[in-house]
Amino acid sequence: MGTGEDGAATCMVVDDSRVVRKAARRMLEKHGFTVTEAGDGAEALAACRASLPRAVLLDWNMPVMDGLQFLRAARAEFGPDQPVVVLCTTEAGMARIVEALEAGAQEYVMKPFNEAILRDKFIQAGLLRDDAA
Template sequence: MKTCLIVDDSRVIRTVARRILVELGFEVDEAADGSIALEKCRARMPDGILLDWNMPVMSGIEFLRALRADPGGTQPKVILCTTENDISHIREAIAAGADEYVMKPFDREILESKFEQVGLGG
């Protein structure tokens, strides 16, 4: 079974994303910020990561840079999820190592499409 780590400081977003990803066949874990997510990845690297941009403690971009520098950290497919939609944010996310980018709010169709685009579709 494919694994996905949802990293978002919003419990509501994590709950919605979890429901969608479980329906898509993923085993799901959650983290409320980037530092917790990094610990979880170091313990067990997921296949995919749905990553919020703006979080306390460690932002999505900070997490992504740290993840990509870790051994094995280049393997997970990372979809950055945010309300930021200007091109400079998208460029920064891709430069930091994001594989895809999705805008909030999202729905099942959008997430399914993005996970298929990065090679983690059903």
């Protein structure tokens, strides 16, 4: 579960911004992930039911179904550990971050992010090896 036919780790990028999805896809593909995309939480949940990815890079603020609603639905349906969720947000408030972690996110990353920040968060979430260690 969570790896493609070639053994590569799979990650779904869920964001209502096509630009953000494409940028995150490029960053993740550099690190060997097979990447799929979804524009909102409802689309992502349907995609997870069809093929559960190893990881989800999840935007918080989206139409239809936001990131927290997706996260709670995914945890109820797939359990506490799959997929590994890195919540991506502009929400800097500690209370919001705690809310996301309590809802089942393994990590969070602040927007805007770059490749180094994303890589570090994926290492912390256990999705990438730290080759420098």
